[in-house]
Amino acid sequence: MIRFIDIYKAYDNGTKALKGISMRIDDGEFVFLVGPSGSGKSTIIKLITAEVAPTDGRLMVNGYNLNTIRPRQVPYMRRTLGVIFQDFRLIEKKSIYDNLVFAMRAVGASPREIKKRIAYVLELVGLDTKADRRPDELSGGEQQRVAIARALVNNPSMIIADEPTGNLDPQRSLEIMMLLEKINELGTTVLVVTHEKELVNRFAKRVIAIENGRIISDGMGGYYDNETI
Numbered sequence: 001m002i003r004f005i006d007i008y009k010a011y012d013n014g015t016k017a018l019k020g021i022s023m024r025i026d027d028g029e030f031v032f033l034v035g036p037s038g039s040g041k042s043t044i045i046k047l048i049t050a051e052v053a054p055t056d057g058r059l060m061v062n063g064y065n066l067n068t069i070r071p072r073q074v075p076y077m078r079r080t081l082g083v084i085f086q087d088f089r090l091i092e093k094k095s096i097y098d099n100l101v102f103a104m105r106a107v108g109a110s111p112r113e114i115k116k117r118i119a120y121v122l123e124l125v126g127l128d129t130k131a132d133r134r135p136d137e138l139s140g141g142e143q144q145r146v147a148i149a150r151a152l153v154n155n156p157s158m159i160i161a162d163e164p165t166g167n168l169d170p171q172r173s174l175e176i177m178m179l180l181e182k183i184n185e186l187g188t189t190v191l192v193v194t195h196e197k198e199l200v201n202r203f204a205k206r207v208i209a210i211e212n213g214r215i216i217s218d219g220m221g222g223y224y225d226n227e228t229i
């Protein structure tokens with residue numbers, strides 16, 4: 001569960017990125033986080049991953065109190081999260097399979113666990129036949145699936161996807177969103193940051209809309225009519 005209680009974030013240069021955010025995301029939810037450029041979406045993600053600390057307010061992430069967390073506990077907190085970055089961040093010289101092995105070894109998984117989990121995750125994302133290819137031998141949509149597989153491989157309780165359909169055509173975007181929906185149905189909480197109005201409208205999910213560092217709406221389905229978003 002994620003809980004923001006009256007969170008403020010001001011950066012060192014004085015920019016007030018968040019101005020009193022309160023929200024709760026329960027285990028098992030699928031949530032879209034939307035808002036114009038500069039509204040504070042990335043700041044929210046960075047607070048959840050403990051890349052930045054709140055200036056004020058209380059923040060809980062999957063049982064960890066981020067106001068009091070010790071630095072040595074941060075890696076354990078992060079293991080409860082699978083983050084999918086806009087630019088994939090795959091290791092170009094390694095095969096898809098080895099990218100996933102690398103992510104699992106980093107948390108000390110055994111060879112047996114690694115083999116079993118990677119087979120499962122690759123099938124889930126539909127890439128079981130392409131495990132031996134390198135990232136540059138895959139399409140953009142396939143690379144995004146690898147990024148999703150890597151986020152999932154250590155079985156996090158929550159997946160956070162930052163603009164997962166950013167560079168994809170509408171059909172590929174729809175497929176990625178359907179994959180995230182399937183992952184959610186299998187029990188993982190999913191938080192998707194996106195600008196894609198059509199996609200958000202197509203999936204009847206909870207939508208949290210941010211503008212200028214504040215939540216302007218939070219509800220199921222449909223979408224805001226604000227053309228600036």
Ligand SMILES: Nc1ncnc2c1ncn2[C@@H]1O[C@H](COP(=O)(O)OP(=O)(O)OP(=O)(O)O)[C@@H](O)[C@H]1O
Nearest residue numbers: 011012013015017036037038039040041042043044
């Ligand atoms: N490291 C930083 N130092 C100072 N100001 C920052 C920093 N990071 C973000 N900001 C500012 O904080 C505000 C919120 O930025 P944020 O990156 O959270 O927005 P966003 O909604 O994710 O935007 P985008 O959709 O363009 O990625 C903006 O005014 C931005 O310029």
